[in-house]
Amino acid sequence: MTTSERGRKIEKLLTGIEGFDLVTNGGLPVGRSTLIAGTAGSAKTVLAMQFLVEGTARGENGVLVTFEETPADLRRNVLGFGWDVARLEAEGKLAFVDASPRADEERLEAGAYDFSALIARIGAAVRRVSAKRVALDSIGSIFSQFKDTAIVRRELHRIATALKELSVTALITCERNDDYGDISRHGVEEFVADNVILLRNALEDEKRRRTIEVLKFRGTRHQKGEFPFSVTDNGLIVIPLSAIELKQKSGTLRVTSGSTELDRMCGGGFFRDSIILASGSTGTGKTLLVTAFTAGGIAAGERCLTFCFEESRGQFFRNAAGWGFDFEQLEREGHLQVITDYPEVMPLEDHLIRMKQAIIDFKPHRVAVDSLSALERVGTNRSFREFVIALTAFVKDQEMAGLFTSTTPTLFGGTSVTEAHISTICDSIILLRYVETSGEMRRGLTVLKMRGSAHDKEIREFTIDGAGMHLGDAFRNVAGIIVGAPTQLPVSTR
Amino acid sequence: MIDKLRLELFVIGHSPRSKTAVDNLRRILDSTMPGEFDLKIIDVLEQPQAAEDSNIMATPTLIKRAPAPVSRLLGDLSATDTVLRGLGIDSTVPNKDDDDNK
Structure with missing residues (x-):
């Protein structure tokens, strides 16, 4: 262990996602929030859901707060990965907090408000299933639901604080405009600045290349640089190249x-x-x-x-x-x-x-x-x-x-x-x-x-x-x- | 109108903002159609499932269930004109010299 780690060792939570735990040197920092930023189609939602589903397999229940897709859509979309979310819900291992916009209602802002209701719902869901893992997907779409971005920013900060108080390990997704630009749209990273992971889906020579990069993990180590990953029938698999240990066996057989x-x-x-x-x-x-x-x-x-x-x-x-x-x-x-x-x-x-x-x-x-x-x-x-x-x-x-x-x-x-x-x-x-x-x-x-x-x-x-x-x-x-x-x-x- | 005005107001405990919203709503309703409505006040802390069922994110939130169309008003309801519009109440009815623009 290096001197920089001494005295403030941060525990990690093994996610169970193949390769991800190697690239992150042991998973996500326990009891903290990690921001997952990526462009459209970079598999943010798949990662968020996989984080929760893998958790349920390890006795760590989860809550998904969805701001974009409805729970019904999500249940259907991840069936292809073999994830039976409805069953996990019925077993009390997974719960949704549905914060997706209701398109069928007129919506007006008539005075000052805050997100206390959302925070109360997250807290209630976490207690109901005794959740250890929480995913918020995707936080950027809150900005399009509310007129006053100053209020949204203030309230996101409160949500981050509330997650810390619930002592859950959280994964928060947000959009990026391009694969090699600002960390996130709306500068969301300032609310959950401790840990940032980037997902890329860049076009190179007319071919798509998916990579994952741990940009920062405050106070704890991780692998540097981009690692390729693939979205398979079983979810996301990260290919940890430099993390592969080259055991040079000098066999004489x-x-x-x-x-x-x-x-x-x-x-x-x-x-x-x-x-x-x-x-x-x-x-x-x-x-x-x-x-x-x-x-x-x-x-x-x-x-x-x-x-x-x-x-x-x-x-x-x-x-x-x-x-x-x-x-x-x-x-x-x-x-x-x-x-x-x-x-x-x-x-x-x-x-x-x-x-x-x-x-x-x-x-x-x-x-x-x-x-x-x-x-x-x-x-x-x-x-x-x-x-x-x-x-x-x-x-x-x-x-x-x-x-x-x-x-x-x-x-x-x-x-x-x-x-x-x-x-x-x-x-x-x-x-x-x-x-x-x-x-x-x-x-x-x-x-x-x-x-x-x-x-x-x-x-x-x-x-x-x-x-x-x-x-x-x-x-x-x-x-x-x-x-x-x-x-x-x-x-x-x- | 065939349907009676049916409202649900989601608040958080006894916070000042919740109290303001309740007061504003009562003032507007009393001055427009006293007795002609059904108002349910729901404390999200006591009934999180009710908030879950209605996708409540922000508090206070007022939902007009009837008459159709369903509409949702966010905030402490201090913007009287917006509230009247959201509730489908003819805006000439309330007293315009109110202090809703402060």
Whole structure:
């Protein structure tokens, strides 16, 4: 514990929202209000409701004060997340305070007023269900309900004070005009200034990117910067990138690559807890490498999970059958799971969540992704980088071997975005290249990097036939293969 | 009018603002249609559920339930003209020399 924390340690309340508790270093400050500011459609209401629903699962009941949508609308809108709010209300675990505007009534202001009624109702609801958590959604719309903003500001201040006296942990949402502007519309943050969290839904390169940032937590620590999040069928999931602990296990256990020749080149196989990147242009044999890796693992008694983003299941199975592997049968027997998806079907954050879930569910010993670079086009450069980091960190954490392929943009080498992001994270790099010699197109393979092990540094000829892959002799009289400009050397130079 | 004027006034305990609202309302009603109304005064502290059912945020709040349309008046009802308009009472009836513009 640092000296700044000494003597005034602020307790935190675990919200139960995946990833959120990591980014906030343990949840929301207990007994305080936290402002959640975000633009329209930034999932403020989902977060507010999830905070309360997760609370009820932990024996902490909740009250939702709604200023915008009616309770009936809210109940209906969150059903899609599997949250049965009506049941929670019937069980006395959740209560609404309905402060949504009544459109069917004429409304006039005829003298001085205050929000004592609202404060009394919040207090009554909190006592009725013994609430520990309160959410106010969304506070900015009070300003459109009342004419005198000075009164509204004064009364919001009273509400904040009242929440403190009720000793509940509160989450207050409010609108922002844009993702990188003032903290909130109407300057609401001055009433609940202690803790501020921003939700963003920014448009970058024509793609939506949702992030969450803890702007400030008075007197207590939190993770800095923006973290991507996704709104899934089960609510919001935050992806805590830098909060992921990179436990670099230096395991010495070797597993087969599926090719005895490649194992030999790698100094005895891949390391079990390692990420291997195989890079090459289209047709150089990446999918074959994945097939061999998959089949080799299964032959050694391992379970294998393979993600295909370039080919359909049928295609992948047909290819494997061509090399003598019956993947359909192996999948039926539970040794293998093949998941094929078009990259475009969902944003990167959702891909990550689905892949992680598949890994957790299937519990494989090895994972292959063919190809990782196919996912490049789904997100922005930045979100792709975050995706790669999060995926590799997760795979490593599971003590599995991971083979990821990357398709280079040009036929003769070159680097892809995938490589730029992953090359320092991965433990081994295998390059596959076309080699043009004497009017003939051949394939070359080299192990560029093998962390923690000696390896063959030669560029070997790589051939593919009906029996799979074969590694032959090294190219002796060709230079410039890896940079993509092979030139024949005079034989005399050897 | 077929319907009798039916009113609900939501207040908080015995706060000065609540008292002002009750006094203002009685003064206006007495000078316009004595006896022709039904007024219920509801203390939000004693009956929070009643406030919940009617979405009461601010106090004092006066709701005119009948005759239609339902209308809602916020505040201590010191703006007599607004109150008369909200209640649908012909504004020529009350004595205009009142102190409602102070």
